[in-house]
Amino acid sequence: MALRRPWALPPWGVLGLLGLPVLAGLAGVFAPAFGWLPALGAHQPNLDAWRAVLGWGGLPAAMRLSLVTGLLATVISLALTLLIVATWQGTRSFVWLTRALAPLLALPHAAAAFGLAFLIAPSGWIARALSPWATGWDRPPDLLIIGDAYGLALVAGLVVKEVPFLLLMTLAALGQADSLRRQMVARSLGYGRVTGWMKTVLPAVYAQIRLPVYAVLAYSMSVVDVALILGPTRPPTLAVQILDWMTHPDLAMRFQAAAGAVLQLGMVMLALGLWRGAELALGRWGRAWAANGGRGLAADLVLRPAGAAGAALIALTVGLGLAGLLVWSFAGLWRFPDIWPASFSLRVWSGQMAALLPLTRDSTLIALGAAALALILAVSVLEAEARRGPAHPRRAMALIYLPLLVPQIAFLPGLTTFALITGLDGTIWAVMATHLVFVLPYVYLVLADPWRAWDARAGLVAQALGAGPGRVLWAVRLPMLTRALVIAFAVGFATSVAQYLPTLLIGAGRVSTVTTEAVALASGGNRRLIGVWAVVQMALPMAVFALALALPALLFRNLKGMRVS
Amino acid sequence: MSLKLDKLVVTLAGQPLVALNTEIAPGEVLTIMGPSGCGKSTALAALIGALPPAFRMSGCVFLDGRDITALPPHARRLGILFQDDVLFPHLSVAGNLGFGLPKGADNRAGRIEAALAEAGLAGMGMRDPATLSGGQRARVALLRCLLSEPRGLLLDEPFSKLDTELRAQIRAFVFDRARGLPVILVTHDQHDARAAGGRVISVSGEEVAL
Incomplete structure (x- = not known):
């Protein structure tokens, strides 16, 4: 059937929108890495930038940090996620647990990292709770807990955010893996919970969550904002060092930054290759293990409590961390080791109001625009898919994941150069457009499942009543999917608010958001100030999420068929 | 019993x-x-x-x-058989049977081959279950269940x-x-x-x- 609606692009058309900025950004990084950047008067290809990067004394340590923290965070997050699902799927606690962890998806990484930092710092709640009776400390100890040389705090900060993400991706995959029946067969054949799940359900689930896992690995190796808050400083991770070069007042340092970005890209690709190799080896070993008949009953005794403890620890860490941010933002005098401030005050809040209001407004505007555009594009891809038959599913998925697999720090410097040349940098529109690159994949991923699960018979009935495809979309499908649409919008909004690097680089210091402001405060260490900004940064997406949950309930309060169970 | x-x-x-x-x-x-x-x-x-x-x-x-x-x-x-055979697609036919056979059992490979032969499936151990006919799959599912005693x-x-x-x-x-x-x-x-x-x-x- 021919399409007359101009917006109903073929799926690959919109998906190409995602790939283009990534490829352009990479081109804009590769050229200066080899000395070619006409805008800065560099026409002669050379290896000076590489010499400068390789000459930096901190390079081996920075590279090792990126690789080790990234792999460690990914392995721990994946193991914990699988353990939680394997031990608790099908129980009441599991339903409760997934409800508790789902809102964490809307929580910006930076806010979670600040919360963790406040909790584990030498003057944080953990140290206060144990002092002085257990530790003997009557002043905060001189310990390097945040920013430890091994990057363990950074790993912890990544794990508390990546587990909820992987958990939700795994939940979506469970339905397609025939998981309950497979688990039932394994259990009736005498298998323990965890071993039975690992031997029968995991192979099917892993195939579904492979791309999200790769995204977690690429992200963890190259993250900037969390590393600025929790990571070591001398040297920092490679990604942080690249940003340092990139934002150096001397424009000549940009060549060095570009070479560093290429190096970062190479490292991520290498790590993904290693991961793939490990997958194949483990898969081969796993098939032999599954067929050896071992029931693994003893493993349950250790692994079930471990899974529960891991989930509880994450929920508790995030919960207490966020509470800590809130308390600090209102704290007056707060002596160590008092567990509670001696007084509360609005001083910092009222002092920051003049800066808070415009930045909150800008963050909201950018996020509203990016999320709305992303929603329109996602709907048009899905609708085109529904009308023409799906695009090649695996290729389409790879394109959607492209902006999540290529590290931001590897291609955003290139885009920044283009923005600079064209004079688009520092405008709210350029920032919004860049956010869209990262918002669209999440909006699409959240919307795709309910979109495809929609009962197509409703559309057929409408068509039989004389409605064309346009009316079916507007009058039947979209209204029926209201809940999924607003949730996808809220996820997009949260993703946009959380963006640090795109805002910083494309905004060029002239566009700021609550996130860039909060992260900029990290090195200062003023807890009350950080508390205020981090609270706003976390409250903004949470508020939109709460609205997204309340709106359909309100709209459809008299329609039983639209109610959420 | x-x-x-x-x-x-x-x-x-x-x-x-x-x-x-x-x-x-x-x-x-x-x-x-x-x-x-x-x-x-x-x-x-x-x-x-x-x-x-x-x-x-x-x-x-x-x-x-x-x-x-x-x-x-x-x-x-208590063994159970479903409407679908629920054979595990990531394991071979013998792998599925091995999954059912308890770990300590001696002569595992021999018992698996014998079970297949008795069910008229001799030599099919290394096959991918997806390549079997419906009747063959149903038999493998039963064998897997019975091997777990x-x-x-x-x-x-x-x-x-x-x-x-x-x-x-x-x-x-x-x-x-x-x-x-x-x-x-x-x-x-x-x-x-x-x-x-x-x-x-x-x-x-x-x-x-x-």
Whole structure:
């Protein structure tokens, strides 16, 4: 059937929108890495930038940090996620647990990292709770807990955010893996919970969550904002060092930054290759293990409590961390080791109001625009898919994941150069457009499942009543999917608010958001100030999420068929 | 060896769905019959200990005189066969059978090959289960279950996806292999119930006339 609606692009058309900025950004990084950047008067290809990067004394340590923290965070997050699902799927606690962890998806990484930092710092709640009776400390100890040389705090900060993400991706995959029946067969054949799940359900689930896992690995190796808050400083991770070069007042340092970005890209690709190799080896070993008949009953005794403890620890860490941010933002005098401030005050809040209001407004505007555009594009891809038959599913998925697999720090410097040349940098529109690159994949991923699960018979009935495809979309499908649409919008909004690097680089210091402001405060260490900004940064997406949950309930309060169970 | 359901009642939101009070002798096949959605599969889920959280259960289940009501599924030693074979696609045919065979068993490879040969599947151990016919897959699923040495067998409409000709053949194969075990078959098909040759009751325990 021919399409007359101009917006109903073929799926690959919109998906190409995602790939283009990534490829352009990479081109804009590769050229200066080899000395070619006409805008800065560099026409002669050379290896000076590489010499400068390789000459930096901190390079081996920075590279090792990126690789080790990234792999460690990914392995721990994946193991914990699988353990939680394997031990608790099908129980009441599991339903409760997934409800508790789902809102964490809307929580910006930076806010979670600040919360963790406040909790584990030498003057944080953990140290206060144990002092002085257990530790003997009557002043905060001189310990390097945040920013430890091994990057363990950074790993912890990544794990508390990546587990909820992987958990939700795994939940979506469970339905397609025939998981309950497979688990039932394994259990009736005498298998323990965890071993039975690992031997029968995991192979099917892993195939579904492979791309999200790769995204977690690429992200963890190259993250900037969390590393600025929790990571070591001398040297920092490679990604942080690249940003340092990139934002150096001397424009000549940009060549060095570009070479560093290429190096970062190479490292991520290498790590993904290693991961793939490990997958194949483990898969081969796993098939032999599954067929050896071992029931693994003893493993349950250790692994079930471990899974529960891991989930509880994450929920508790995030919960207490966020509470800590809130308390600090209102704290007056707060002596160590008092567990509670001696007084509360609005001083910092009222002092920051003049800066808070415009930045909150800008963050909201950018996020509203990016999320709305992303929603329109996602709907048009899905609708085109529904009308023409799906695009090649695996290729389409790879394109959607492209902006999540290529590290931001590897291609955003290139885009920044283009923005600079064209004079688009520092405008709210350029920032919004860049956010869209990262918002669209999440909006699409959240919307795709309910979109495809929609009962197509409703559309057929409408068509039989004389409605064309346009009316079916507007009058039947979209209204029926209201809940999924607003949730996808809220996820997009949260993703946009959380963006640090795109805002910083494309905004060029002239566009700021609550996130860039909060992260900029990290090195200062003023807890009350950080508390205020981090609270706003976390409250903004949470508020939109709460609205997204309340709106359909309100709209459809008299329609039983639209109610959420 | 016998399977005894002692005043077994399953309720959903206060409404009784299943009420069974009976004993199945070794070698006997009890058929639970009823239309789809009447709670037949729920009854089996209750027996193997995998009742979804929304359901409530009272009464006891005894297997060989041992109260298994409070045991987790893996400790009950009740085998189950579903409508689909639920063969694991990531394992070969022999891998699926190895999954069923207990770990300590000696001569694992030999026992797997012997089981295949007896079922007319000799030499198919390394095959991908997806390449087998429906009847072959059904046989592998039963072998996998029997290799785990269950003390009772539950059949959840295991023949309903097979075509008529194959159906009689697989039915005979299953009932033949299950000899000596107490068996519960749930089905909505009168032919299955008749072929089982035992008592036929509804989920609420009443005798059903065929």
